[in-house]
Amino acid sequence: MKIKSAEFLYSAGYPEQLNEQGVPEIAVAGRSNVGKSSFINFLTGNGKLAKTSKEPGRTRLVNYFRINGGKFLLVDLPGYGFARVSDEEKLKWAELIEAYFRSPASLRHVFLLLDIRRDPGEGDVRMLNYMYHYAIPFTVILTKSDKVSRMQAIDRRRKIAAALKIGADNIIVSSSYAKQGKEDILTRIDEILSIDMN
Ligand SMILES: Nc1nc2c(ncn2[C@@H]2O[C@H](COP(=O)(O)OP(=O)(O)O)[C@@H](O)[C@H]2O)c(=O)[nH]1
Ligand SMILES: [Mg+2]
Numbered sequence: 268m269k270i271k272s273a274e275f276l277y278s279a280g281y282p283e284q285l286n287e288q289g290v291p292e293i294a295v296a297g298r299s300n301v302g303k304s305s306f307i308n309f310l311t312g313n314g315k316l317a318k319t320s321k322e323p324g325r326t327r328l329v330n331y332f333r334i335n336g337g338k339f340l341l342v343d344l345p346g347y348g349f350a351r352v353s354d355e356e357k358l359k360w361a362e363l364i365e366a367y368f369r370s371p372a373s374l375r376h377v378f379l380l381l382d383i384r385r386d387p388g389e390g391d392v393r394m395l396n397y398m399y400h401y402a403i404p405f406t407v408i409l410t411k412s413d414k415v416s417r418m419q420a421i422d423r424r425r426k427i428a429a430a431l432k433i434g435a436d437n438i439i440v441s442s443s444y445a446k447q448g449k450e451d452i453l454t455r456i457d458e459i460l461s462i463d464m465n
Contacts, residue, residue: 268456270311270312272334273335274332275330275331275332275333278331279331280327282367285367287373288340290338290373292331293456294342294374294378295342295377295380296377298347298348298388298390299349300349301410302382303317303343303346303380304317304318305319305444306443309441309443309449310341317330329363338460345360345363345364347364347393347394348388348390348391368401369401376459378407378452379391379406383414383415383427384415391431407433407437408448408452409423409440409441410443412441413442413444424440
């Protein structure tokens with residue numbers, strides 16, 4: 268698959284604003300600052316599509332992007348694990364995320380992003396549990412591989428696979444900065460979109 272066009276469609280801040288377009292959706296999840304927005308920009312080849320930030324925790328919205336004129340949507344989910352948020356905001360986040368996962372008619376797959384340098388945290392495990400609970404297929408993407416050596420990357424991939432009790436072949440190593448992993452991810456998207464849902 269080649270991503271030829273990508274455009275911002277809309278944002279949802281509340282469950283009522285989630286709006287299925289009848290087009291397959293692939294969601295991008297992960298803690299704030301893991302590199303979700305950068306990942307979307309990297310994949311689509313549009314550095315300005317999704318807003319990236321040095322300051323974590325700013326995106327509280329579900330952002331929808333239309334790929335190749337509506338072949339599928341990439342959905343940038345609000346991040347978790349940011350320390351400086353109120354309980355009220357955490358609740359709001361959980362309500363929005365659960366509402367999103369609960370109505371998965373169009374949701375085909377989740378890319379769960381994890382920083383290659385960190386062991387999976389509580390929020391990551393909770394996100395994984397959502398996916399098991401709602402039976403949503405997922406692929407783990409390790410981000411920021413430019414921060415480690417090739418040898419370390421292999422080791423981190425194996426360790427994270429063991430920690431999550433998933434197969435290492437369900438984990439793709441990537442770097443938006445070093446432009447690593449794109450072919451594997453696009454191939455995975457092809458596989459996801461080719462699965463017959465009927
Ligand atoms: N070294 C490195 N930094 C990255 C990479 N991707 C994103 N970042 C940085 O990580 C920070 C958070 O990125 P962002 O995409 O906004 O994360 P989000 O909160 O998950 O959407 C920013 O400072 C990015 O420049 C990467 O592949 N390598
Ligand atoms: Mg973001």
